[in-house]
Amino acid sequence: MKTEAEAKKFWNERYSGNHFVYGKHPNTFFKQQLDKLPTGKLLMPAEGEGRNAVYAAEQGWSVTAFDVSSKAQKKALELAKRHHVAITYEVNTFQDFSFEPNSFDAIGFIYAHIHESLRRELHRKFIKALKPGGTLLLEAFSKEQLENNSGGPGTLEMLYSKEELLTDFKSLDTSIAESLEVTLSEGDHHKGQANIIRIIAQKPGN
Numbered sequence: 001m002k003t004e005a006e007a008k009k010f011w012n013e014r015y016s017g018n019h020f021v022y023g024k025h026p027n028t029f030f031k032q033q034l035d036k037l038p039t040g041k042l043l044m045p046a047e048g049e050g051r052n053a054v055y056a057a058e059q060g061w062s063v064t065a066f067d068v069s070s071k072a073q074k075k076a077l078e079l080a081k082r083h084h085v086a087i088t089y090e091v092n093t094f095q096d097f098s099f100e101p102n103s104f105d106a107i108g109f110i111y112a113h114i115h116e117s118l119r120r121e122l123h124r125k126f127i128k129a130l131k132p133g134g135t136l137l138l139e140a141f142s143k144e145q146l147e148n149n150s151g152g153p154g155t156l157e158m159l160y161s162k163e164e165l166l167t168d169f170k171s172l173d174t175s176i177a178e179s180l181e182v183t184l185s186e187g188d189h190h191k192g193q194a195n196i197i198r199i200i201a202q203k204p205g206n
Contacts, residue, residue, distance in 0.1 A: 001115045001157065004068070004093060011069035014189075015049060022048060023187035024079065026055035027110045029139045029198055034059065037135055040105030045094065045126070046112035050076025050087065056108070057085035064104075066090040066097055094118065099125040102132065109138040111151075111190070113158045123168040132205020136172060138165070142179055142195045150184055150192035162197050172201035 002010065014021060026034075030052050034042075039060040044053045047065035049072050057063045057080060067073060070091045080087045090097070094114055107126055114122050130136065141152040143159045153159060162179045178198045184190040 001117065007068050007093075008070075011048075011067070012071045015069050015071035015075060019188075020049045020051065020075065020079075021187050021189050022051060024049075024051050025186075026052045027139060027186065030108055030110050030137055031055060033135075033137050033200055034061075034106070034108070037106060040131075041103065043104045043107045043126075043129065045097070045107070045109065047076065047089070047110075048072045050079045050089070052108055052110050053087045053089070054080050054083050054085060057087050058083055061106075063087040064090075066092040068093055094122050099129045101128045102130070104129050104134055105131055106135045106137060109136065109140060111140055113140060113153050113160070116157045119160075119164075120168055127169065127171060127203065130172075130203040132203055134203045136169060136199065136201045136203075138197070138199040138201075140165075140197055142197045144179075144195035148192065148194055150194040151186075151190040152194075160197055162199075165197060165199055169199065169201050172203055174199060174201040176200040 042056050042061040042063050044065040047053050047067050053063045053065040073089050073091050076089050140160050143161050145152045145159055162177055166177055181195055184194045
């Protein structure tokens with residue numbers, strides 16, 4: 001597992017150029033599922049250069065995002081400005097982000113990979129941060145992605161299985177849970193055949 005300093009260095013280097021390394025358009029699955037929900041408060045962890053956060057803000061969502069990279073934050077805020085929307089964007093880690101209970105109507109985990117040593121604890125915090133009736137939208141690489149060169153963390157400990165995620169989010173009501181092979185076309189670093197997991201789940205209470 002990378003140290004915080006190593007992670008910041010890695011992601012700041014990746015995001016240091018002028019182009020958007022995962023593209024400027026929202027993730028297709030995220031867009032399709034978000035469009036089905038009533039607008040409200042949305043949290044985007046590990047949001048990178050802001051493609052999903054900016055799309056959500058354009059649809060009327062109040063968006064809070066965070067990422068370990070200050071370069072990503074700068075580009076995301078610039079993208080938001082170009083699209084004439086506002087987003088709240090913190091430079092922060094999964095461990096240090098302040099999770100207020102029952103505060104978000106939706107959380108978008110779009111390739112937000114957490115090391116297995118921290119994953120369960122942090123997923124519990126995200127569940128608590130969802131309002132009753134709030135929705136989790138997740139697309140991430142599965143463990144089978146290790147055999148591909150189309151993107152992803154590149155270490156098994158940072159990749160997921162559907163069973164692990166369903167266990168982590170067992171307190172939610174799951175409507176979609178899929179392991180798929182797809183063709184990615186999201187900028188330079190998500191391109192080609194990929195093994196992914198998609199989950200949509202809702203926190204009981206409404």
